[in-house]
Every structure is written in C-alpha cells, then in structure tokens.
Amino acid sequence: MPNASSVSGRFRGIVTRIGAAFRAQREIDAQRALQRYRHLLAEPHEAPLVNEMSPVASEEDTSRHANRVDPRERAAGQSTFERA
16 A cells, blocks of 8 residues: 555656646747747838838829819919818
C-alpha cells in the first residue's frame, strides 16, 4: 500500500509536468503569432507625413465642382450670382 508522501509526490510530479506542457504550448503559440503578424509589427520603411498636402485637383476643377459650372464655359462678361 502506497504511503501518503509517495502519492503526494507523484501528484506534484504530474502537476509539474502539466504546467511545463502548458508553458511550452504558450511559447509555441506566441512564436506562431509573431510569425503570422510580423508584417504588422515591422516598422514602415517610409512613413507618410501627416501635414503634407498633396494636390488632388486644380483650382479650376475645384471651382467647377463647387459651383456646378465649368468656368471655361462661361461667356466673358457674363455675371454669375452664387448663393452663400
């Protein structure tokens, strides 16, 4: 018949091995996550400047879209009344 100290020692050994297996599995999972998302963790080569403005349209295009009229199509001397 096994005594109490051998049973508790065996139980501790089992718990220790289970804990080690869990830690090893967490380490494997962490390595996989780092490999999978490495592109998100890498620093960008060229970061875009936040305050840099890039011209999207010319002033004429902006005027045409804002007023719904192409300024090149207006006759010379024709006055236009725009709403505020």
